[in-house]
Amino acid sequence: MSFLGNTSSTSNTSSAATGQELLNDITINNPPEDSIEDLSFSPQQDLLAVASWDKKVRIYEIDPNTGNNQGKALYEHNAPVFSSRWSLDGTKVISGGADNQVKIFDLASQQQQQIGQHDAPVRSVRYVECGPTNTPVVASGSWDKTLKYWDMRTPNPVSTINLPERCYSMDASQKLLVVGCADRHISIIDLNNPQQIFKTSQSPLKWQTRVISCYPQANGFAIGSIEGRCAIQYITESEQKKFGFSFKCHRKSGPTTNSRTSSAGESQAYPVNAISFHPIFGTFSTAGSDGTFCFWDKDAKQRLKSFPELPGTISATAFNKNGSIFAYAVSYDWSLGYMGNRPDYPNFIKLHAIKEAEIKQKNKR
Template sequence: MSFLNSASPASTTTGPGSVINDITVNNPPDDSITDLSFSPQQDLLAAASWDRKVRIYEIDSNSGNNQGRALFEHEAPVFSVAWTYDGTKVVSGGADKQVKLFDLQTQQSQQIGAHDAPVRAVRYVECGPSNTPAVVSGSWDKTLKYWDMRSPQPITTIQLPDRVYTMDSSQKLLVVGCAERQIVVIDLNQPQQIFKNSLSPLKWQTRAISCYPQGNGFAVGSIEGRCGIQYINEQDQTKQGFAFKCHRKMGSNTTTSTIRSVSSTSQAYPVNAISFHPVYGTFSTAGSDGTFSFWDKDARQRLKSFPELNGSITATAFNKNGSIFAYALGYDWSQGYMGNRPDYPVQIKLHGTKDDEVKQKKKRI
């Protein structure tokens, strides 16, 4: 039986989802996982980790069976990983201030760029009307740099308002989340300049940004357990933009009714990861509370919630057709060094998605 269709009886349209049949990836990293990225061409999953390595796993989408396919290293923790559109190469960036490119066929990696401070996020993009390929990297040195993968000198460097915390791209949209709640939007038809600079709609530090598959907006998550739905077009934003609470827990001595009236009795947890379904355009949020949920932004509703796991969820990703949802368990340092412990789990799990979890519900007439 395919693990994609082996749902537990507890997983119903109205009730919470089940993780009982989720597959554990073999030979996980030795330290917390910072980023996950699926190949856009086949079921290969790249995982970046604090252990200075990027691992690439090959996954059988029918059985969930998996094995290591490749591995390459940085000189310090790796913070971000992404694939080229043709699925032949992986780009990564980390605390060693390097941007690296790994060729899956030759199993060789090379440094293609560098910053003056740790590289927090990398993406592969296509720029301008001619779709010129480039790697873009964002750093704590407050710059964004584009690389053509063949030259050690950046094509363009953009000065940002603050350190880069998160970044994502889709179509011709690139969105960078910086410190002090600064959000920078770039139109990749004109990649050398900032299209729009604004403050996050959320009140606290930006933790995660993910662009819609259509490239017309993005979701932003923060450390206070909230998510903002944003559109690039001002009219769309006025009509469809909103923010909502997620990844909150009720206090131990409170009831649901008191939570609604006294917000201080709920505990907020950072939203560590947001991923959009490549087919349906719905999305996931995952957080320090060890839970993940699937949402429909157009209907403004939660599609499915899942039970709390035994550790923070640090990264997530959908595969190319959205049939597999990968999530990483590990310590996210949200509780400081005191919250870490030797037996804290470091795992990558594979959840086979079902339509009643990730597909938009039919609108009521």
């Protein structure tokens, strides 16, 4: 059941936006007071964790039938929070931010504790399972050019990996952990052997990496860059040769002022801020500084659905545990520096009830 009617609708939605698709989307009540940096759903229930520049992590409870939502918990860092994620059992939230700290929050006791420390802001955190025994640890990637693992019981990291550059984005799926660093460096880690980098490469995209997102099957990852491109990458050479490619997205034709500069007549490229994979179908969303999000099928190399432009940049997205809800944050993404920010910039989170026809692979022709 969904708050938009039937999710299993198989009516043939065309991939173009009609302008009506987002009218019934539900707004999250009492959103953050500053830019929203990360959205993450619990893998166990319909709870949404939100990291914000207002130094807080908020946790919202959502009714999947009506979309009604309310704040359930809140805790603070000493500086903007850049990343928040859930433990696999859904009992805890981890977070990292500009105070260089990694924190963990226990939902039952409503207690938070600092479990990690870096020498520079923490850009990304992930809850992962390492080695043959699936030991649960928190991985944190920082601008201090390190990746650290914390086991939550001791103040010192279990292990530290030196990265080639500052961590800009990081994601994990099963035993795959991928870190996107400055200067287009990509570091791939096999969590069966978490103490070392399994493979390094350069992003195939020409410009700065903005987001990395691992496939649910853990055999590869997607990269989004500031030039409005997305690259589909695979871990093994044979799969990469066969299935790897990159494509343009989040571009507008004609000159405008809100993007990477280009001469008249060329399309304007906007940063791809967020890539989220659907947990059931393995299709994915991209969202960008052009204020739009789209759904894609990487295997068919096809766009499944475009959505209407929103009144600001989209900074973060997430699917819930069964892929019936898609959350997106319209919020200043700092792509134009502090000059681009203004007091009345939109800052909200919406919940879109997924229709199967929007996100499911089309039948092979």
